[in-house]
Amino acid sequence: MTSTVPARANxxxxITAVTRRDIFTYLRGISRPWWGKMDEVTFLEGLYDLDRPPAGDSQLPTVRADVQQHRFNNEDLPDDWIFEDPRLELSHGPDEVLLTFLARMVHPEVAADADEAIKHVEALNLLLxxxxxxxRPYESLSGRPLYTPVRVPPSxxxxxxxxxxxxxxxLDLVLGQTFSLLDSAGEETARDLLxxxxxxxxxxxGFFNPIPGDNWTDATYEAVLTVERELLPTCTPEVKEVVWRTLQSVLIQLRRIDVxxxxxxxxxxPLPNIPPDWRTQAAVPATPTVRGLRLSFSTTEFDVTCRDFTDLEIRG
Structure with a gap:
């Protein structure tokens, strides 16, 4: 079977095998099958030449007949058969074949509605x-976006x-992404703080003061950045604003708009490590000090229940 998408020569x-595997895992887990509102054959004929003879020793005249026989008549192929079928080149073929397949999945004629398409696009973009x-959307059809694959800076x-x-x-990866963005922007002080x-x-x-229109709710979160105490003086309001602006952009992409x-x-x-017998190991002064006065007698104990206070002599 040949894709109708012309692959660029050489x-x-x-798109790595790891990414392809993760994409297929995502598509296996969605509630609606990959062919959406269409049937499988109609979906695939928009991408492949189904009227070519099938590869291998199939006795059927065309790929279309082969798919119909195994999927609808025999029912001996699972719903995810396309991901591993070498004829479709989704797992090992050119990038354009897989990308065009994904763009067709979110086409208005295939996806149930715009919300479903947007949900799939967001998830697929995180993987790609x-x-x-x-x-990315490039034009609309009946008010709904049409998507096309484009090159983007690696995320x-x-x-x-x-x-x-x-x-x-x-969260440590989020901090690492913020560090990388600050480094690319030349914000060395803010970068080194992280x-x-x-x-x-x-x-x-509830201590954050809400501003109208800032999406604050009673469930609002704050990001807490714990740094070495020696670095606190370098965290000026200007540096903190640079860090927060960059960190917030990363959190928003990860759907944490509540921060x-x-x-x-x-x-x-850390508190000092103290042995159980610390009292006996502590240095004892030559004479005890009581409210700034020193007692000259040899013992450091005075039993007020057994002794008369006349026995207590206080010297300057």
């Missing part, structure tokens, strides 16, 4: 981004959604 494959590809490390409060590993920092998310407790503010705190130093 162009290397940039690290390899430098994305789906770096992938942070799988959702980004939960306790996902320390993902080098040894730790990022956490927490409810702001509305940045708090910078110094790290908590």
């Amino acid at each position: 162009e290397p494959q940039t 981004g690290p390899d430098g590809w994305g789906l 770096g490390l992938l942070v799988p959604l959702p980004l939960e409060d306790e996902n320390t590993g993902k 080098r040894t920092a730790v990022l956490t998310l927490r409810r702001d407790g 509305q503010d940045l708090v910078v705190e110094g790290d908590i130093r």
